[in-house]
Amino acid sequence: MREITYAQAVREALAEEMRRDERVFLMGEDIGVYGGAFGVTLGLIDEFGPERVMDTPLSEAAIIGAAAGAAVLGMRPVAEVQFSDFLTIGSDQLVNQAAKMRYMFGGKARVPMVVRTPAGSGTGAAAQHSQSLETWFMHIPGLKVVAPATPYDAKGLLKSAIRDDNPVVVFEHKLLYKTKGQVPEEDYTVPIGKAAVRREGIDITVIATSIMVLRSLAAADRLAEEGISVEVIDLRSLRPLDAETIVKSVCKTGRAVVVHEANKFAGFGGEIVGTIVESEAFDYLDAPVVRVAGKDVPIPYNPHLERAAVPQEEDIVAACRSLMRQSPRWRALA
Amino acid sequence: MAESTIIAARRVDLPPERLVHMYRQMLRIRHFEEQVDLLFQAGRIWGTFHLYIGQEASAVGAIEVLEPDDYITSTHRGHGHSIAKGASIPLMMAELRGKETGYCRGRGGSMHIADVEAGNLGANGIVGGGIPIATGAALACKKLGNGRVVMCFFGDGALAQGAFHEAVNFAAVFKLPVVYVCENNQYAMSMPVARGLGSTDITVRAAAYGLPGVSVDGNDVLAVYEAAKEAVNRARRGEGPTIIETRTYRWRGHSKSDANRYRTKEEIEAWKQRCPIRRFGSFLEGLGILTPVDRDRMEREVEAEIQDAIAFADSQPDPDPAQLADGVYA
Incomplete structure (x- = not known):
């Protein structure tokens, strides 16, 4: 199969869905000739024109709200919010309007809209252009939230999001845009709400999303050399959450590590831990469930500080080793 | 308070039955709101609501001015817009009573009454929250080329919201086909417009966006009609938005909890002398x-119509808690 980048995969999803359905259109800041801050929409304006690849004023509330208003009338807008940090500026329209419109109106409205947004740290953009705010939005009934880790999923989940009749927020990690992966040329979708087991293992379940999946897989390679067998689950969707896949895996391994880039306090790791301990997996736990997450600081500018603020491969390795040392079987062997 | 107490003499290009219909619509809003207030005092409506009494024109x-398939977005003070857009009063009353057969199946209440199929894209609990929604709806109308326009209502308080700008x-x-109607009822809750806005001149604001702006006596239903007609025609011609200010006054408190400490009885009485319904009634008599x-x-x-609606709402079932989560997702 051919390999393309994550950014190309996103662009293909947008182009194919616009060709497939004339109700689909794009709105965002500098997404036309400029191609978007990360070049994701580069060239789309040439094929689809400025009516369907709309450069908007710098107005996140208007972009998200206009997407919601257009969606209620049957269009399928895909809004790009240039940095996920800017979701805060438009969040009334997302949280109080788009997410709740259907329920408030007694189930009599559909809001088929997508908000795509580059997220995460690692680019030296500091505190207002580097956050991972997915937990804010997965807390809101009425929204769906996805965070693809691979080019295949970036394309397949975005297509599902565009075809979904609910508001879907797609978090795309900036550092993933240039990563490559296999993506088929024919049409396919990845269902929202289904996790993927990226690597099978028997000792520890590592649960991650987005770029943390890649770091968890790299950590799993190293741990395998030490005889620790790690199962890596890529959640892909945060809401709805595939609790079944998580619980099944933890029942098998008896140990769980949740990895996310967002700072630990009130991050989605708490929700995953809650999901595990409220389930039958609780009875299978051989050790406390551990969260490997960002430090509770704004993302700093200096590259050494920035790196220290979010989980790296070695942090995941260390957490897994420590967990194995705590568990009864390994203590008995020691 | 320079407003007249009578309807200005003007050429009326509406047939008599339309004028009578408009008068009846204003009466229906007034009586609906008065009964809602009584029902609340009697403990039969709970939560909160914001009465439109005094602003009916x-x-x-x-x-x-709108065609039936045009759209509106409304505000927390939205009962009047719903009724004017043709909403069923029994279904509105059922919603205020929280009933399963109300417009929102009892999930929305006063601040979220909507009827998307009938072109009412919803009241809104967030001041200014409907303005981007209306704008997006207008964008959809333009893209669909359906010739429809969106009329977006909001109050003077929303002029201070970022979403407005x-x-x-x-x-x-x-150049979207939308008409922004700012209902200046003189107070953003307790804040008088002169204290809450750097400029109270809507035409200055409109000019800043390159748009026409017009301010009319909001208690003169025909003055509002004329301004709206021009704005809707302009929108339908593809010439873009207009901002209209309707200068009016709410007779009652902001919501049920308002003790009116920020204004005088004399001021309220003076505005009541310019009751939009009495003025229009006298005009039609003339x-x-x-x-x-x-x-x-x-x-x-x-x-009688309102009493029938109350009786209808009384007879309706409450929502079933087993269906609590219905409608969160499509």
């Missing part, structure tokens, strides 16, 4: 379109 004059600028940039007997009869008909 604004909703009726503006919405009367973002959405109006957005609509101006794309034209010989209605007699005092007609007006009494219409009042009684409307009262």
